[in-house]
Amino acid sequence: MHISQSWIDIAYLIAASLFVLGIKGLTKPKTAVRGNQLSALGMLIACVVTLLDKDVIQYEVIIAGLLVGGTVGAVLAARVQMTSMPQMIALLNGFGGGASFAVASAAYFGGVSGPVEVISTGAAILIGAVTLTGSLVAFAKLQELIGGGSIGFPGMKIVNALLLLGSLTAIGFMLVDPSNSQLYWGIAVASCVLGLLLVLPIGGADMPVVIALLNSYSGIAAAAAGFVMGNSALIITGSLVGASGLILTQIMCKAMNRSLTNVLFGVMGEVGETIDADEVYQGKVKSSSADEIAMILETAQRVVIVPGFGMAMAQAQHAVRDMAEAMEARGIEVEYAIHPVAGRMPGHMNVLLAEAEVEYDKMRDMDSINPTFEQTDVAIVIGANDVTNPMAREDKGSPIYGMPILNVDKAKTVVVIKRSLSPGFAGLPNPLFAKDNTLMLFGDGKKAILDLTQAIKEG
């Protein structure tokens, strides 16, 4: 059975509307599940009517692809741990880019003509391939299959510029001779290499920006594929996703006080004189014990917990929730302060805390919690470092100067749970650790929290 193009287009419009309503649902935690279901319904409608398209004349390949993809997707989604969500998103970004790349490739070999088709095919191949290989590198870094630091070689930027210019030139030549498949392969290979080289030099701290940006690329690639096929559903959806990724990228850059160009080209802030860690810490760091901290907490009325990537590494989110409950049982008000770039992707800490059944209205963002630190008795920092570094506020010569931070040092007492005094991603010592009102609780994050919970309950 086949249906006419008008019905298909109307169905696509319904699907696109459901996606918009779906994203609208995501503006509130209460309506979010329903929103996601609306989006899924939209997708189902779009796929079913496409199967009835008159251009679809055989189903073997489609069914095989749906079975393979569906199985892989379901297994990935069911098995992935919440701590590994950044890797999962990186992988999905890559697959999205790869799918647009493959659709554009199929369209190319089916024959393209006219400037709009040729240019959008070229763009979909270029952006799709960059998204695919770039995301695979981001995945490998997050999964620690390769080193998380900056990997590069001299002249890398020139090579990147040549690859991009080469691809664009090849798209130009394709306008003249669309049937020359050497041009296609040239664009495809150059773009794949470009994706690798663009992400390799980007270090661990910048991962939230890269994931958000690749998310945006995967949307733009889908929109470009939509131009190739003249498909309204793809264009609308692709631009929505592209805009989403771009906004998240902006938020992440702002939260690190870095420009997008600086992140993309792996430039850290200007390093003035190197700061000697020993000088900052010498004789000023106070190591404490779980019992001592529990005693301080006995008189506390308000506690703010500041989670960072260390909490995810130690899988300590459930232990943290238990500790908060032990404090709440003693009448202490507990809230969580979440910096926009805490963890490895936007919202990473919130998902981990939600997994541990922390209520979402206790998770406060930076702007709303910062004014409350002065009325806070104890701030407990778990595995966060750079986002609490007061040098960002006070030291004009510091590479992180100007980055918005959580003002934990304004609390009456600051407890920092950390393995050692080793620096964070920025490679800087943190004067917070040496402040008069700071106590260090050295040790494995999870064990330290369990000890502390025990001490609070006994106290």
Added chain:
Amino acid sequence: MDFIAMLALFVLAIFLGVELITKVPPTLHTPLMSGSNAISGITLVGAIVAAGNENVVIIQVFGFIAVVLATINVIGGFMVTNRMLAMFKRK
């Protein structure tokens, strides 16, 4: 569809996207990313047309790859988003 109509859709959808997404709270930024991954799997409709159309080997190979990758995005994306959002809803 003619080029100007497509361009109009593209531009208007970007404005709509910006308006919508700035209203998503930071708490839900991770589910927003996985959810937008899932809907960018709409490439699947293009993939279905490519894979079900002509009997040319190279087109079918690319069509198959596209269907597999887009389906992973759709199924994996919606399922994992649902898993995360259910956790936020619990209390």
